[in-house]
């Protein structure tokens with residue numbers, strides 16, 4: 246049998262816990278706070294003892310904590326939750342401790358005895374901010390095109406797939422525009438690859454500035470870009486597409502110094518009720534783009550008009 250540790254040693258062990266440990270009652274009272282004494286990772290929580298969550302934490306977050314405590318008491322098994330808290334979310338903290346919001350992982354376990362006449366949980370908070378930041382960086386890297394900062398093909402397809410599901414359920418339209426810089430290769434050949442990169446970056450900048458917040462711009466690869474316009478039919482998207490084409494053309498004129506590569510071709514389509522999946526709309530927009538290239542470049546072709554012409558396949 247394990248020897249019983251003297252109370253003062255037991256207390257010292259709890260105080261030395263690397264993470265913050267709370268005993269919280271069902272009504273949200275901080276009965277005890279231990280550990281988490283390294284100010285690089287945690288604020289000193291000792292001032293919370295005897296207080297109630299609802300009095301110490303901003304209302305919306307306090308309610309969230311109470312919900313987690315109740316769930317743990319009812320389910321009686323370990324709950325693992327993630328949440329963020331800024332110093333300003335908690336009243337009465339000392340100014341020591343991190344100044345940025347902290348991400349925590351909370352491990353919450355019901356206690357087999359009552360504390361201060363109430364059911365209670367042990368809540369261990371670990372600072373996981375560094376891990377969260379790394380996750381954010383990795384997500385950004387996996388979803389964006391490093392040159393332009395726009396969504397990459399993978400993220401575009403995932404977004405289009407989500408939009409396809411919304412359209413299938415609620416019959417809302419989504420327009421898809423694919424555009425491509427005409428004779429982009431000449432820009433690279435005449436002005437160098439770096440100049441080509443600057444053109445691609447500037448085009449992305451125009452897209453970002455012109456789009457609505459709900460629109461999505463992506464670089465498919467090379468000099469090919471896609472814009473998704475949720476809640477927008479092909480007909481509604483056409484004037485916007487034309488304005489964008491003209492703005493990019495103006496920009497290219499400046500950046501390419503009159504080279505015969507200063508124009509844009511585009512194909513426009515929309516999700517249709519009978520589509521089996523997102524490949525259908527991408528193929529229609531692509532066919533329309535092909536048609537725009539074939540019929541002299543420097544133009545936008547709408548899917549209906551494109552389907553009347555020949556296709557690349």
Ligand SMILES: Nc1nc2c(ncn2[C@@H]2O[C@H](COP(=O)(O)OP(=O)(O)OP(=O)(O)O)[C@@H](O)[C@H]2O)c(=O)[nH]1
Nearest residue numbers: 425426427428429430431433438439441442467468
């Ligand atoms: N600067 C730069 N060039 C790239 C990048 N990715 C692809 N390219 C170049 O983009 C050019 C695309 O050329 P093509 O696909 O032949 O198309 P185009 O010259 O625009 O001709 P059309 O589309 O028929 O008008 C190729 O020369 C690629 O090497 C990039 O990230 N940066």
